[in-house]
Amino acid sequence: MSKRLPADQAQLLWQEFRSGDAYALANIMQSYYAELFHWGMRLHPDREFVKDCIQEVFVNLWQSQPTARPVENVRSYLFVVLKTRILRELSRNPVTHPFSLPDDYAFSVEFSADTRLIEEEHEIYQLRQLERVMNHLPGRQKELIYLRFYQNLSFDQIAEVMHLGRQSVHNLLNKSLNSLRRHWAALMLPLCLLFC
Incomplete structure (x- = not known):
């Protein structure tokens, strides 16, 4: 994964984009494309659809530049805009794609096992x-954990991305972590009994 663009640099590029600099917007797109694609694939499994949505986000940004x-x-603004774009595109066919995501929507979690960072088989296991x-958690809870711990978004940013209140984010995170603890303990208990 490429190095994340520092927030102050992103702010500077955003200001340059607002002043009419097309290269600044291109730099923003290049810097965040992989993260946006990764995020979009969590919301919808069609790679080409997600790529098209990302492209539309940046085309619309340029058209609305003035x-x-x-x-x-x-970064969090782009997450919000991409999620909104995906929902808008899916809403055009409401029979097969509901406009709003229900609490149990399919949000997949997959960690990459980078061999440079993870060398022990035990850690990979x-x-x-x-x-x-x-993946036993409901989609909304997985999305929250992904945004908080993988994307390092603040509670306010998560609230904006997920269209929730800040307190709801806290409550849902607590519920998610408690559920993770219960599932983890249930999974690890048979292993402890096997090896103890």
Whole structure:
């Protein structure tokens, strides 16, 4: 994974984009494309659909450049805009794709086992077990954990991305972590009995 663009650099690029600099928007797109694609694939499994939505986000940004507003966090803003774009595109065919995501929508979690970072088989095994445990959670809870711990978004940013209140984010995170603990304990108990 490429190095994340520092927030202050992203702010500078956003200001340059608002001033009419097409290269600044291109730099923003290049810097965040992989994260946006990864995020989009969690919301919808069609790669080409997600790529098209990302492209539309940046085309629309450029077209609305004269009226573009300042944003507090470029990265979380792009997450919100992409999610909105995906929902809007899916809403055009309401029979096969509902406009709003229900609490139990399919949000998949998959960790990459980068061999440079994870060299021990035990760690890879634990990572796979964590994936299994996380995939028992409802989609909304998986999305929240992904945004908080994988994307390092703040509670306010998560609230914006998920269209929730800040307190709801806290409550849902507590519920998610409690559920993870229960599932993890249930998964690990047979292993402890086997090896003890």
